Amino acid sequence: MQDVLQQLTTVLPQEKQFLARDGQLLKSSVVAAAQQLQPQLLWLLLLQPTIRQYFFQQVGDVWVFDKIKFEQCIASDTFLSDKKNNTLEANTVDALANSIPQIAF
Numbered sequence: 001m002q003d004v005l006q007q008l009t010t011v012l013p014q015e016k017q018f019l020a021r022d023g024q025l026l027k028s029s030v031v032a033a034a035q036q037l038q039p040q041l042l043w044l045l046l047l048q049p050t051i052r053q054y055f056f057q058q059v060g061d062v063w064v065f066d067k068i069k070f071e072q073c074i075a076s077d078t079f080l081s082d083k084k085n086n087t088l089e090a091n092t093v094d095a096l097a098n099s100i101p102q103i104a105f
Contacts, residue, residue: 004054005079011044011051030074034067045070 009025012018017040018029033041042065045051055070056063073079 001054001078003050004073007048007051008073008079011048015040015044025080027074027080031071034065034070034074037065037067 012025012030013023015033017033018026020026030041045055045065046063052063055066055073057066058064
């Protein structure tokens, strides 16, 4: 599983839609792409043999994507550190809080 996670951190940033402005991977964008079965994501995953073996099953000439397994993997605490994602979310919340005008009484 560690090999798969490591490969995902290398492969997924190749698709710009999965990156924040600061270059960090956005788990929510990756999960949304998986839910929609976006071809760009599926091709990225299929091209890596280790990832393909883990998230796809071959049925005849067709590869079937296990999006539930993929989503669980992406959402897990072991994929990327929550510190990175929490920092991004915290920065977003701070930016919003700072943009709200202060009212003095």
